[in-house]
Amino acid sequence: MKIGIIGATGRTGSALVQEAQARGHEVTAIVRNRTKAEQQFSAATTILAKDVFALTWDDLKDLDVVINAFASRGDGYQHLDLAAKLVTMARNQPQPRLFFILGAASLKQADGTTLLASILKAAANEPWVDTPLQQAHEYEYLQWIHNVNWTAISPQRDFVPGPKTSYHLGKDQVMFNSEGQSTVTTGNLASAVLDEIEHPTHPRERFTVVDN
């Protein structure tokens, strides 16, 4: 498939590029910095160097899937704005499917409260809190969208650089590996995303993934 990856040179994005290409897909890396992308990716990678907020429908309409692995640089609201921009362009269109990499904050803990609630309790006045807050809003927003083919994934509390090993899926819960840690590697998350792209089972849903 033709897969566009927004934020392709980032931590999550580069794991997604690697996994998609290992599975034989045609990757378009949507990036801020062409030189960085050219150094990082093989010649088989199409590079679209453009500010995400300048993306047009013509840039995206021939792709089968657009994965949004955008990382804001401290301006958390950009997560919400970019989701709204992509959704607005994709209304009532058969493709591309939109795949959102969310944060973990909207996952639920054993007591039924969200991770976000714990974060807000512990660090309400820290500026960085705005990013998990806005990404939780992004998930609320997505749940209102019924005429776009979207799927979203949340990592776990610890989302760490690391290879593809083995993993299992969940829906809305904080989950734990065999050692009791809520953790997932970038490689495992990327593989779970590509599994879902190749065999869709979560239309207009968010799911999550944890290391085994």
Add this chain to the structure above:
Amino acid sequence: MKIGIIGATGRTGSALVQEAQARGHEVTAIVRNRTKAEQQFSAATTILAKDVFALTWDDLKDLDVVINAFASRGDGYQHLDLAAKLVTMARNQPQPRLFFILGAASLKQADGTTLLASILKAAANEPWVDTPLQQAHEYEYLQWIHNVNWTAISPQRDFVPGPKTSYHLGKDQVMFNSEGQSTVTTGNLASAVLDEIEHPTHPRERFTVVDN
């Protein structure tokens, strides 16, 4: 002030144009149909004929206020998309102030439930329900926005064409006139909007207005 009015030829928009011009403001009518606007408005009115989803920052940045009185033609989601488009453009900008004309569905009834809840109970499967539903989402969305100078107003359950008479304001409640009706005229709503524009008292808040 320089006031842009999206949907200026519509029922709400035309009342807003009339009230703004009566108070001496410079109006830019943002409309789909130039001919209709030229027939409807005085020569003092600047007309910007453009699809709302094609509006750019250059179109809006010199205005003091943009009033969004957009009426979708059955596609309720466009209310949410247009709000997100305007907010995204206005992030961290000192002007224009954004003024949203919402529906009444997000107002609360005496028992604490929203009008929307009653509408969904009575008519969940009617296609028209999507518009009040999406306008309620639009208000939820606006409450997440902290770096844009926005204000919103809801009419009452009955929002009827009619002149400016007299009115009073509320915050989040369904309210009633002296005859026990939850009703407001377009003229009274327009006057309440212009009062707020001239003397801002509801920054990043929604308020409501009812006939006396």
